[in-house]
Amino acid sequence: MNNCEDQESWEIVHIPDKPPFPPHQQPTVNVYAAVIDPKHANTLIRKLNQILPLENLRHVKRVRKQHLDEGSTQLSVILCLAGENNSQVDIIPQEVVGLIDSHQLDTFITKVCRYAPLSKEEWVEQCKLWPTSFHPPTYNISGITGFSQEESQLVCKFMKLALDLAKSKWQMVNAAVIVDPSTNEVIARTCDQVYSCSCPINHEVTKNHDNMLLNSSATEEPKLSFDGVSCLNPWGWSNQKSCDSWHPLRHAAIVAIEDSAARDRNLFPGGQHDLAEIDHVEPALTSPSPKKQKTISMDVNDLEELNSHTNGCHPELSRPYLCTGYDIYLVWEPCAMCAMALVHQRIKRIFYAYPNPTAGALGSVHRLQGEKSLNHHYAVFKVLLPRESLNRGIMSLVSKGDHAKKPSNMPHGVSL
Amino acid sequence: MRPFLLPKVRNHLHPKSATISTQSRPLRLHPCLRRPLLSSAATTPPPVLSTVFSLMASCGDREYLDVVAFMKLALEQAKIAFDSLEVPVGCVIVMDGKVISCGRNRTNETRNATRHAEMEAIDVLLDQWKKLKLSKAEVSEMFSKCYLYVTCEPCIMCAGALSFLGIKEVYYGCANDKFGGCGSILSLHTMSCEEAGGKSYKCTGGIMAEEAVSLFRNFYELGNPNAPKPHRQPVQQP
Numbered sequence: 146m147n148n149c150e151d152q153e154s155w156e157i158v159h160i161p162d163k164p165p166f167p168p169h170q171q172p173t174v175n176v177y178a179a180v181i182d183p184k185h186a187n188t189l190i191r192k193l194n195q196i197l198p199l200e201n202l203r204h205v206k207r208v209r210k211q212h213l214d215e216g217s218t219q220l221s222v223i224l225c226l227a228g229e230n231n232s233q234v235d236i237i238p239q240e241v242v243g244l245i246d247s248h249q250l251d252t253f254i255t256k257v258c259r260y261a262p263l264s265k266e267e268w269v270e271q272c273k274l275w276p277t278s279f280h281p282p283t284y285n286i287s288g289i290t291g292f293s294q295e296e297s298q299l300v301c302k303f304m305k306l307a308l309d310l311a312k313s314k315w316q317m318v319n320a321a322v323i324v325d326p327s328t329n330e331v332i333a334r335t336c337d338q339v340y341s342c343s344c345p346i347n348h349e350v351t352k353n354h355d356n357m358l359l360n361s362s363a364t365e366e367p368k369l370s371f372d373g374v375s376c377l378n379p380w381g382w383s384n385q386k387s388c389d390s391w392h393p394l395r396h397a398a399i400v401a402i403e404d405s406a407a408r409d410r411n412l413f414p415g416g417q418h419d420l421a422e423i424d425h426v427e428p429a430l431t432s433p434s435p436k437k438q439k440t441i442s443m444d445v446n447d448l449e450e451l452n453s454h455t456n457g458c459h460p461e462l463s464r465p466y467l468c469t470g471y472d473i474y475l476v477w478e479p480c481a482m483c484a485m486a487l488v489h490q491r492i493k494r495i496f497y498a499y500p501n502p503t504a505g506a507l508g509s510v511h512r513l514q515g516e517k518s519l520n521h522h523y524a525v526f527k528v529l530l531p532r533e534s535l536n537r538g539i540m541s542l543v544s545k546g547d548h549a550k551k552p553s554n555m556p557h558g559v560s561l
Numbered sequence: 562m563r564p565f566l567l568p569k570v571r572n573h574l575h576p577k578s579a580t581i582s583t584q585s586r587p588l589r590l591h592p593c594l595r596r597p598l599l600s601s602a603a604t605t606p607p608p609v610l611s612t613v614f615s616l617m618a619s620c621g622d623r624e625y626l627d628v629v630a631f632m633k634l635a636l637e638q639a640k641i642a643f644d645s646l647e648v649p650v651g652c653v654i655v656m657d658g659k660v661i662s663c664g665r666n667r668t669n670e671t672r673n674a675t676r677h678a679e680m681e682a683i684d685v686l687l688d689q690w691k692k693l694k695l696s697k698a699e700v701s702e703m704f705s706k707c708y709l710y711v712t713c714e715p716c717i718m719c720a721g722a723l724s725f726l727g728i729k730e731v732y733y734g735c736a737n738d739k740f741g742g743c744g745s746i747l748s749l750h751t752m753s754c755e756e757a758g759g760k761s762y763k764c765t766g767g768i769m770a771e772e773a774v775s776l777f778r779n780f781y782e783l784g785n786p787n788a789p790k791p792h793r794q795p796v797q798q799p
Contacts, residue, residue, distance in 0.1 A: 482721035
């Protein structure tokens with residue numbers, strides 16, 4: 146029933162780590178800087194990088210070289226972050242004050258761009274304030290630079306699966322499908338279980354549901370309520386009517402993670418948790434250097450490969466390390482709890498169909514994919530649905546032919 | 562051992578807790594530890610610091626000793642996690658001055674990285690209350706009387722969950738510089754959407770932080786035996 150021949154009308158949009166800004170209006174932070182004598186440049190920079198590395202401003206160059214009118218050049222160096230008003234001399238760290246005194250530096254406050262540039266255009270604008278470095282994406286592991294037709298079809302197929310799950314309940318809920326993209330195997334498929342724990346897993350959506358929803362949306366304004374979508378309304382669990390079994394925190398993504406963990410334990414029993422380096426606060430205690438993270442992920446890959454050869458139970462399967470390498474399809478953008486759970490469980494990519502203006506944590510309210518301190522980062526994509534799919538039951542489409550795809554009758558000021 | 566957690570801990574230390582737990586040796590401050598004063602941590606206010614002082618102002622010695630006593634129970638849970646080769650975090654939930662639930666990290670055992678101490682303790686409570694046939698409104702009412710004592714600042718996931726449940730108050734040990742959802746990275750305890758029925762909860766850090774940090778230190782110095790190899794070589798036990 147899920148034909149994807151119309152996938153041209155689907156659109157997969159990458160949601161970047163930082164909010165989109167016009168190149169010339171990028172957010173900035175204030176820093177203390179000083180003009181330095183080129184003779185002392187090496188020593189000073191080494192000392193500064195040692196006592197005060199600019200962790201969250203790695204894209205910003207520590208030194209700026211300016212060509213002055215007379216043909217000479219001038220070097221300036223960033224000392225430390227400054228407050229947003231100008232009376233914050235007291236927050237310059239003692240070591241930096243020491244350097245300022247010993248080199249008799251005249252400090253000044255200047256602006257640097259807060260986020261790394263995502264395009265050459267942005268980079269050019271950033272360098273007008275203070276030089277930054279630009280690393281264009283050289284890989285397409287996550288589809289950030291685009292999807293092939295085949296990949297798009299799969300994305301469309303799995304999103305439809307999630308949509309079918311979401312609308313097959315007695316009220317609109319969120320649904321989650323975890324997929325291993327290397328085999329296209331569905332690892333878990335779940336719905337919100339906040340109000341009821343009976344999820345129609347492993348059976349197709351009944352014709353009746355389809356017809357009912359189709360009719361309601363075709364003939365009149367759909368009277369669908371979104372209050373049951375737990376990530377949209379996470380505080381409202383106690384006001385909703387429900388069956389006997391309910392749980393305020395069993396959002397679809399949480400249940401999906403639980404199911405995938407149960408699958409892992411079933412397929413790969415045995416006490417040796419070779420790969421279970423699971424964090425709670427652990428990265429707070431380990432080196433945050435990207436080099437190290439790279440090493441770890443390579444180790445994981447090596448081990449996964451190793452396991453695929455040595456695991457006696459399922460030699461054809463490799464034991465997953467949590468959800469490393471897996472994708473999750475969600476109908477609604479997840480809340481902070483679910484989005485962080487997906488960080489913990491090491492999901493590789495998140496696809497969602499509708500944004501979540503009340504509690505969304507992947508761009509709407511928070512943007513976890515851009516929180517540099519987290520020890521894992523997934524790529525996030527919004528899947529814009531074509532009219533056909535919307536008419537098949539989720540909601541009616543107001544605009545035709547454009548990409549606004551704005552349905553009517555959204556509560557809580559939801560705009561898609 | 563990297564003392565990254567120390568500065569925040571120090572910043573957040575209640576003067577009294579300092580006398581209880583951390584004065585035995587001076588805290589070594591790595592220079593980069595000054596960063597929290599300057600970076601985003603400075604702009605997002607020290608919610609913890611302010612609440613520590615409000616705690617000091619609002620409660621007497623006996624209440625503070627109660628807080629410490631409950632945190633000791635949370636630390637016991639963390640030690641159970643440690644002994645089970647789990648990242649050592651533990652918590653207790655208190656209502657009307659009595660411990661009604663406890664939990665510890667169970668992520669390795671379950672292979673589910675969301676099974677943090679808080680989630681475990683919450684599920685214990687939900688099970689209890691459902692057995693008592695409490696309605697959702699009653700359960701919600703119960704959560705609004707609950708105090709959580711947890712050895713480490715709740716992560717973003719747990720901080721969100723606690724907000725959804727409408728917990729009354731949270732006391733934690735050390736700050737969680739990488740994942741913290743109660744002030745360190747996000748401030749979910751104060752940022753709930755009120756139109757959607759969200760309430761904020763009071764959050765106080767730095768309670769016996771040194772003990773919590775030293776558990777982590779022991780855990781990682783031994784080398785997490787469950788870490789992907791060779792993350793850090795475990796020390797060979799005699």
